[in-house]
Amino acid sequence: MRGLLRRGARDTASRHLQHRLIRQAASLLLAYPDERLPSRLATVDRLLGHITGEPAELLGRTLAALRDGDPFAAQADYVDTFDMRRRSTMYLTYWTGGDTRNRGAAIHAFAQAYRDAGAEPPPGEAPDHLPVVLEFAATVDPDAGEQLLAAHRIPIDVLRVALGERDSPYAATIEAVCATLPPVGDQEERRARQLAEAGPPAEAIGLEPFTLTVPPRRTATVSAQTRAEGVD
Secondary structure, three states: OHHHHHHHHHHHHHHHHHHHHHHHHHHHHOOOOOOOHHHHHHHHHHHHOOOOHHHHHHHHHHHHHHHHOOHHHHHHHHHHHHHOOHHHOOEHHHHHHOEOHHHHHHHHHHHHHHHHOOOOOOOOOOOOEHHHHHHHHHHOOHHHHHHHHHHOHHHHHHHHHHHHHOOOOOHHHHHHHHOOOOOOOHHHHHHHHHHHHHOOOEOOOOOOOHHHOOOOOOHHHHHHHHHHOOOO
16 A cells, blocks of 8 residues: 555656646747747757657647747747737736736736745736746746646637647647646636637726736837737
8 A cells, every 4th residue: 555655646746747847848938939049949858858748749849840940930920929819818817807907916816926936927027928827837836836827727728729720839839738737627618619709808997908917028019919909
């Protein structure tokens, strides 16, 4: 019996380590492909040496696409994919809070989770941005990070479906992220489909514009972000 318990504990620890490695690799792959991209890809390549199973193959697809592609084309594709199309936004609270007062509180909850773990939200990026959440879950507080990701599984599924429909090279990475989360039930699948079709909640009275609640990542794409919520 003790042997079975020890083996179960080892299996759990190994699975948790795999999840952290997958999330760290995904965070690097989902970052904007700036001049640091080659260094990030080299780190992902090393991480893949320790990741097993289908997630390694999925992450490897995105890695190969980014490594083989033209850097300027990769930047344009990133902006078009994530900044211009609301269904593939990586701001997780956009789908749960939309343009409502609740969204500010939801973003604050992410920031507070980081502070509770002894880390400050990164400057210049919203705390609900998926690559930020993944890095937090991988390197700072795996349990708190897991809770944030699991609580926003439906927005991640909306993103997964949208990227798959576009045949985006980033779709495989989101698939790998989903593999680290609890399975989705029929109710969650229906909710994701409904959310993708209907869009996020809206509340027009007494609100600041959407773009004022989300600090831009790149000054060159501020205008793109102001249009993101209106494009499918």
